[in-house]
Amino acid sequence: MIAKMQTTPAPHHAKVQARRWPNRELPETAEDDGASTIPELSEVAKACRRCPLWRNATQTVFGEGPDKAKVIFVGEQPGDQEDLAGKPFVGPAGKVFDAILDDAGVDRLKVYVTNAVKHFKFEPRGKRRIHSKPNAGEVQACRWWLDKELDLIKPNLAVALGATAAQSLLGKVVPIMKMRGAVVEREDGLRVFVTIHPSFILRIREPADKQAERERFLKDMKAVKTLMAA
Numbered sequence: 657m658i659a660k661m662q663t664t665p666a667p668h669h670a671k672v673q674a675r676r677w678p679n680r681e682l683p684e685t686a687e688d689d690g691a692s693t694i695p696e697l698s699e700v701a702k703a704c705r706r707c708p709l710w711r712n713a714t715q716t717v718f719g720e721g722p723d724k725a726k727v728i729f730v731g732e733q734p735g736d737q738e739d740l741a742g743k744p745f746v747g748p749a750g751k752v753f754d755a756i757l758d759d760a761g762v763d764r765l766k767v768y769v770t771n772a773v774k775h776f777k778f779e780p781r782g783k784r785r786i787h788s789k790p791n792a793g794e795v796q797a798c799r800w801w802l803d804k805e806l807d808l809i810k811p812n813l814a815v816a817l818g819a820t821a822a823q824s825l826l827g828k829v830v831p832i833m834k835m836r837g838a839v840v841e842r843e844d845g846l847r848v849f850v851t852i853h854p855s856f857i858l859r860i861r862e863p864a865d866k867q868a869e870r871e872r873f874l875k876d877m878k879a880v881k882t883l884m885a886a
């Protein structure tokens with residue numbers, strides 16, 4: 657079933673005219689100087705100051721994958737390991753994601769993987785950095801880059817991995833468990849498949865429940881594979 661949904665795409669300006677974050681102490685943000693490839697866009701994003709998350713993170717973690725991938729997977733934000741490596745989905749959740757994609761017959765090298773928010777948000781706790789959920793303003797600010805990725809790649813399917821990704825892609829709060837498995841068509845025609853973030857599987861302690869959730873996610877990824885071919 658494909659549901660139609662009114663979305664509110666972020667405005668596409670030729671240039672970032674000025675900082676949008678109300679913090680007056682922030683320096684001017686990165687300019688979109690006409691990047692026409694993902695590597696160029698990734699380079700420009702390194703100087704992004706559109707929200708305060710750049711301050712404490714190690715680096716921007718931009719998306720990875722073929723420039724003309726048919727499908728783009730969107731997660732929430734980089735985690736601790738991604739922040740250090742500068743690559744998306746290389747931490748524990750990424751390993752679960754890779755294994756299940758493999759089981760579903762989806763070649764990760766042929767898909768584009770990114771996050772709704774490109775800097776790691778965390779709370780320091782001793783020597784550890786604990787994941788902190790990005791707020792709506794940060795998601796909205798970083799949507800600038802996700803929209804640019806979508807413009808360049810022009811996928812025929814986007815997969816929202818979790819609530820933050822769904823909110824960024826669809827411009828509104830999405831009840832994930834209620835919408836899971838649904839395909840929502842945006843006003844610009846992009847189909848968005850809604851599912852959980854793979855870190856949800858990691859957080860389940862009971863082995864039987866964890867296995868059941870893994871099976872559900874595998875079923876979702878098989879549905880994505882079918883949609884990729886459509």
Ligand code: SF4
Pocket residue numbers: 701704705706707708709710716773774775794797798799801
């Ligand atoms: S999280 Fe996104 S919008 Fe905020 S500074 Fe980083 S790249 Fe820019």
